[in-house]
Every structure is written in C-alpha cells, then in structure tokens.
Amino acid sequence: MGTKTVDETGLKTDEDKTDEATGATEAPGTDEKAVTGTPDGADATNADAEDAAADDLARGAAGTEGPTGVGQGAGAVVSAGLGIVSLTGSWVGTVASAREAVFGQLETTQSSNVQTMLEKGYGDAWQATALWGGVFALVALIVGVVVLVRPAFGAPGKPQAAWIKSVSWAGVALGVIGLILAVLKYTDVMLAVPSAG
Numbered sequence: 316m317g318t319k320t321v322d323e324t325g326l327k328t329d330e331d332k333t334d335e336a337t338g339a340t341e342a343p344g345t346d347e348k349a350v351t352g353t354p355d356g357a358d359a360t361n362a363d364a365e366d367a368a369a370d371d372l373a374r375g376a377a378g379t380e381g382p383t384g385v386g387q388g389a390g391a392v393v394s395a396g397l398g399i400v401s402l403t404g405s406w407v408g409t410v411a412s413a414r415e416a417v418f419g420q421l422e423t424t425q426s427s428n429v430q431t432m433l434e435k436g437y438g439d440a441w442q443a444t445a446l447w448g449g450v451f452a453l454v455a456l457i458v459g460v461v462v463l464v465r466p467a468f469g470a471p472g473k474p475q476a477a478w479i480k481s482v483s484w485a486g487v488a489l490g491v492i493g494l495i496l497a498v499l500k501y502t503d504v505m506l507a508v509p510s511a512g
Contacts, residue, residue, distance in 0.1 A: 384476055390462040391482035397455035398489020401448045401497070408447035412440040430510065438508040445500035452493030459486035 419435030427435075462483040466475045499505035 384473075384479060387462050387465055387475065387479050388482075390458055390465075391479045391486060394455050394459035394462060394486025395482050395489060396486075397451050397458065398486045398493055401452035401455055401493030402489065404444065405447060405451060408444045408451075411443040411447055415439040415443040433508050438503075441506065441508065442501050445497045449494055449497030449501065452490045452497055454490075455486050456490030456494060459483045459490060463487070 416436055416439075419432075419437070419439050423432045423435050462479065466473070496505070
C-alpha cells in the first residue's frame with residue numbers, strides 16, 4: 316500500500332506512515348532482530364534460564380557438601396570400642412602388668428616375707444592393669460561425650476543420626492563402668508591381693 320519514494324527533505328513517506336501504524340519502525344543502523352526483540356530476547360531468556368539452573372546446581376552441591384556425620388560416627392564407634400577394651404583388658408595393660416611383675420620379682424629376695432612377695436609380685440601388676448583399664452575407660456568417656464555434644468557446636472540445624480547417638484551413649488556407659496571398676500581394682504576395694512596372714 317505504501318509507495319517507495321525517496322524523500323531527501325526528511326518528510327515522512329507513505330511507507331513510513333504505514334510502518335508507524337503497525338509499530339515496527341526501524342531506526343537507522345539497527346537490524347530487524349533488534350527492533351522486534353524476538354530472536355535476541357529469546358537468547359537472553361535462554362541465557363538467564365541457564366544461569367539460574369547453574370546457580371541452583373551450585374546451591375545444591377554446596378548443600379550436599381555440608382557435614383556428613385562421618386567423623387561423628389567414627390568417634391562413636393571408637394568410644395564404644397575403647398569402652399569394651401577398658402572392661403576386657405588391652406595389650407598395653409598386659410605388658411604393663413608383666414613388667415610390674417618382673418620388677419616385683421627383682422625387688423624381692425629369698426628372705427622377704429610372703430606378704431611383701433605378694434604385694435611386689437602381684438599387687439603392683441594388678442594395679443598396672445587397673446590403671447591402664449582406667450585410662451582406656453576415661454578416653455572412651457571423653458570421646459563419647461564429645462560426639463554427643465558435637466552437633467551443638469557444628470551444624471545445629473542438622474540432626475545427628477540415631478545410630479550415632481546410640482553408639483555414643485554405649486561408649487559413655489562402658490567408659491563410666493570401666494572407670495568405676497578400674498578405681499575399685501586400683502584401690503583394692505575389689506579383687507584385692509590376698510593376705511598371707
């Protein structure tokens with residue numbers, strides 16, 4: 316409908332008027348894509364969607380990289396294991412007991428009375444065993460308590476797994492029992508050295 320006429324005076328031609336009516340005027344130096352906004356706008360929308368997806372992926376990866384509880388679980392198992400060792404005995408306690416027995420034999424002579432021989436040969440060895448059992452029990456108790464209170468100082472929003480709590484409480488209980496037994500054995504309240512008289 317519009318005619319193609321070249322107007323050097325700057326007056327609007329019929330074609331310019333028709334384009335204005337449809338709203339698709341073209342500025343000098345711009346291409347049709349920029350004027351309509353569809354192809355470049357679609358590219359911008361796609362780029363924004365890709366950026367948002369990348370941000371969501373990064374946030375999700377950061378959320379999964381938080382505390383996993385592996386250290387707490389390992390601590391709970393170590394606590395329970397040390398508690399069992401404190402009750403059943405350890406290689407360190409056996410070696411310490413044998414060492415004290417040898418020292419006791421070296422310190423006694425043929426002229427020593429029986430009670431002294433019992434004290435030096437067996438009493439010190441039993442006390443060494445009780446001492447090492449108490450050390451293992453104390454370490455089990457401390458590790459168990461640390462595992463139980465760890466969530467309060469780490470990530471308070473993330474609950475601790477139930478099995479970690481259970482094993483930690485078992486370690487604490489075994490540590491307390493082992494510590495009590497070690498003190499009773501060391502002080503000769505329980506399993507004292509027999510008297511020769």
